[in-house]
Amino acid sequence: MDTQSTEKKVHSQYQGKIHQMQKALMARWMAELEQAAENHEPTACLLVAGSNLSMLLRCLGIHQVYPELNALQLAIRKQSLPYIQIAEERGYSTDVCSYVKADVGAFFAGNVSSLGTKLPQPTLVLSCFSGCNVYIKWFEHIAAYTGAPLYVIDVPFIRSGNDPCPEDIDYVVSQLKEVIGICEKMTGRKLDYDELRERLAYAREVERLWLEIKELTKNIPSPYDDYFDCITLMGPMVAFRGTREGVEFFQTAKKEFEERVRLKIGPLPEEKFRIVVESAPPYPYFRTFRDLFSKWGACAVGATYTTPQPPDFLHDPERPLESLAEYPIRIFTNRGLDQRYDLLRRYVTERSADALIIHSVKSCRLFSVGHGDMREYFSKNLGIPTLMLESDLEDPRYFSEAQMKNRVDAFFEVLEHKKYIAGKAQAITEA
Amino acid sequence: MDFDGLVAQCREILEEHPWQEIQRWKEKTGGKAAGYFPVYSPLELIYGNGMLPVGLMGGGNKTEIERADSYFGSFVCSIVKSTTELALRGELQLLDGIFFHSICDAARNLCYVFKRNFSSDRFIEYIHFPQNPSSPSAVDYLISELKRIRHVLEEANGRRMSEESFKQSIHAYNENRALIQRLYKIKAESPHLLSTAEAYQLIRVGSALPPEEHSSMLRTALEEIPKRRVRPRDKIRVILEGSFCEQPPVELLEALDEAGCYIIDDDLLLGRRWFEREVPLDGDPIRALAESYIDRSRYSSVSHDWRRPRSERLVERARQAQATAVVFCIAKFCEPALLDYPLFKDALEREGIPHVMLEFEEKMWTFDKLRTEIETFAESILFD
Numbered sequence: 001m002d003t004q005s006t007e008k009k010v011h012s013q014y015q016g017k018i019h020q021m022q023k024a025l026m027a028r029w030m031a032e033l034e035q036a037a038e039n040h041e042p043t044a045c046l047l048v049a050g051s052n053l054s055m056l057l058r059c060l061g062i063h064q065v066y067p068e069l070n071a072l073q074l075a076i077r078k079q080s081l082p083y084i085q086i087a088e089e090r091g092y093s094t095d096v097c098s099y100v101k102a103d104v105g106a107f108f109a110g111n112v113s114s115l116g117t118k119l120p121q122p123t124l125v126l127s128c129f130s131g132c133n134v135y136i137k138w139f140e141h142i143a144a145y146t147g148a149p150l151y152v153i154d155v156p157f158i159r160s161g162n163d164p165c166p167e168d169i170d171y172v173v174s175q176l177k178e179v180i181g182i183c184e185k186m187t188g189r190k191l192d193y194d195e196l197r198e199r200l201a202y203a204r205e206v207e208r209l210w211l212e213i214k215e216l217t218k219n220i221p222s223p224y225d226d227y228f229d230c231i232t233l234m235g236p237m238v239a240f241r242g243t244r245e246g247v248e249f250f251q252t253a254k255k256e257f258e259e260r261v262r263l264k265i266g267p268l269p270e271e272k273f274r275i276v277v278e279s280a281p282p283y284p285y286f287r288t289f290r291d292l293f294s295k296w297g298a299c300a301v302g303a304t305y306t307t308p309q310p311p312d313f314l315h316d317p318e319r320p321l322e323s324l325a326e327y328p329i330r331i332f333t334n335r336g337l338d339q340r341y342d343l344l345r346r347y348v349t350e351r352s353a354d355a356l357i358i359h360s361v362k363s364c365r366l367f368s369v370g371h372g373d374m375r376e377y378f379s380k381n382l383g384i385p386t387l388m389l390e391s392d393l394e395d396p397r398y399f400s401e402a403q404m405k406n407r408v409d410a411f412f413e414v415l416e417h418k419k420y421i422a423g424k425a426q427a428i429t430e431a
Numbered sequence: 432m433d434f435d436g437l438v439a440q441c442r443e444i445l446e447e448h449p450w451q452e453i454q455r456w457k458e459k460t461g462g463k464a465a466g467y468f469p470v471y472s473p474l475e476l477i478y479g480n481g482m483l484p485v486g487l488m489g490g491g492n493k494t495e496i497e498r499a500d501s502y503f504g505s506f507v508c509s510i511v512k513s514t515t516e517l518a519l520r521g522e523l524q525l526l527d528g529i530f531f532h533s534i535c536d537a538a539r540n541l542c543y544v545f546k547r548n549f550s551s552d553r554f555i556e557y558i559h560f561p562q563n564p565s566s567p568s569a570v571d572y573l574i575s576e577l578k579r580i581r582h583v584l585e586e587a588n589g590r591r592m593s594e595e596s597f598k599q600s601i602h603a604y605n606e607n608r609a610l611i612q613r614l615y616k617i618k619a620e621s622p623h624l625l626s627t628a629e630a631y632q633l634i635r636v637g638s639a640l641p642p643e644e645h646s647s648m649l650r651t652a653l654e655e656i657p658k659r660r661v662r663p664r665d666k667i668r669v670i671l672e673g674s675f676c677e678q679p680p681v682e683l684l685e686a687l688d689e690a691g692c693y694i695i696d697d698d699l700l701l702g703r704r705w706f707e708r709e710v711p712l713d714g715d716p717i718r719a720l721a722e723s724y725i726d727r728s729r730y731s732s733v734s735h736d737w738r739r740p741r742s743e744r745l746v747e748r749a750r751q752a753q754a755t756a757v758v759f760c761i762a763k764f765c766e767p768a769l770l771d772y773p774l775f776k777d778a779l780e781r782e783g784i785p786h787v788m789l790e791f792e793e794k795m796w797t798f799d800k801l802r803t804e805i806e807t808f809a810e811s812i813l814f815d
Contacts, residue, residue, distance in 0.1 A: 091773035091776045093769040095764050096769045097770075132536065141774065144740075152735065154566070171568050174567070178566060337543035337547070362506045365766060366540070368504050369507055369536060369537045372500075
């Protein structure tokens, strides 16, 4: 009983100014969408991987809805299961992505958000899938159910090396021009390239700040948790990338985190372990999952999931369409596992992490197929302690709390012992 | 050789010694062999470069998965695991290269697992096929991708491919597809003369043979089929949908037949009859191949063409085949097929076409339950 109550107390209590700003920004965004629904204003469905296109759409007066974010919100508010079941009744297999199922279910239940607000019906379904083949199908289904026109921007995968071929960029630019044509026809507005350049300049600033904020996790203790806290930062990154508000938000965030670095404050009472996390979290049990790590004083200092900004890329107002095309090609989901291994390895070494946690989610094969190989590479080839856990990002039926807790506890017990032995050995050497 | 002897020979090659055929070809020609994962791969380019294309169609129901499980999660389809198992056992040693394609997330990641583990003495290459064929720029993109693949093959071979050799290869595959199409015509017109299990084995053996040799076998089969003495039976005409990548066990196809279905059309080994028409031989062959892919491909759950939705094409295919029903035969955990199912189902229900859904795995070995299910389905239609 005592142990349990102690366990409950040890978790992050950090709530800074940016959390209030983030809530206000996202609430404003939801309100705008509700109004768009009421007034039947032009709205496009968009994916997070292609969220940089929001800048293009804003210039043309088109709102953006993100089915992914809605699915995520439904899960985090523990509302996803009934919607998943509605989709399964319509023929969706238990074995397919539950993001898709929650979204389809919510659509047939009246197209409402997790807050109960009405979401606008899309007038354009714009899929920019960046490596996730399921997204192609998902948006095809949305178009079939809503009757809205569908445009799929084909994003060539980076087949080898770090950079896309010039032909890949040309191909995406050509498609963007087609999209601009469709949007101009839909709204009767011409794309103002000066406005687009201005938005790209804001985006560049947001992205520069974002990358600087991420570098702060190299500090000991890390000023924030790069997995659990950073997910909070991703909302404004997706929805407000090309805006002045976005720049202000990330300026404030950077200041706040730098102050915490100066004061040596982390999100936990004591940072005992530094971890890097691979893949999406179990949103239906987000808090529970976080607490499993907080209890051990484990703070994330790097994560693939919270890498929406390719570290080697910034939007460029001087190359508006080319840089809009390059973003969805360069994002990590559009690169091979070899590059994901490399990204994780750099996070572990550059940010002095003690371990890698792989959360293998059933829904997302983009992330999870090959996780066994990843574990082997990190633990055997690189000698980095690696823990693999399995559940789901949206479907609460795949989360087994007791089993998860056992595995996490056993892993950190061993890690703690290793640290203790290593500390002793060092003390002896120094003596 | 009579027809039954020919089918028995195919079955023996497939089950007992597919690699012997490849070994024999390599020794005879001194050429290299390149494996390809489903669904479509540019065989025309591989063979045009003097390499033998070898279809990697999974491990079948006789491959025990011992080590590959640890590389993947529990929710991954059989073919991804069995292909890895074959590589771990050294059974892919004869391959000097392997191609994977943009068909799904699992196959794509498999390519990179192969790159890390099995690329020391071969090339492993990923091909991105366009997913937006309605864009006028898709052909040019695909041309650039096919040129890149041509370069990979030429590097591996140490010599340039001549245009003549490329065109000869396109011609050989045009001919091969036309012969396969004749088998399907027999299935549609006189399904009692050629069962799907038989046709499947005749076609699948081509995964390990050069196209000319395979075509010669098919010609023999086509000569022998009309001589068969088989009586038509009272069965329902169905089309099979969903088996374009991982292949169901032959016993499953036989069980469907025994349960009262004539399978008039299917999407088994779809890559071997990917183009609806011949790839033109006049003009630039790379462009001809790219345009054929963009404008004259069969529909599939792994390629997306917004100009003609797949559910419309399924209905059209069922109507053309004069099929009474559609049997979905989908590999467990196959996301492209499972995600297409709800829209397919809605379209068939709008058109009043009955359908039934089966899930299979490579390792399946009992078919009684499935046979009963299909028997009930077929009877409900026959006696309606």
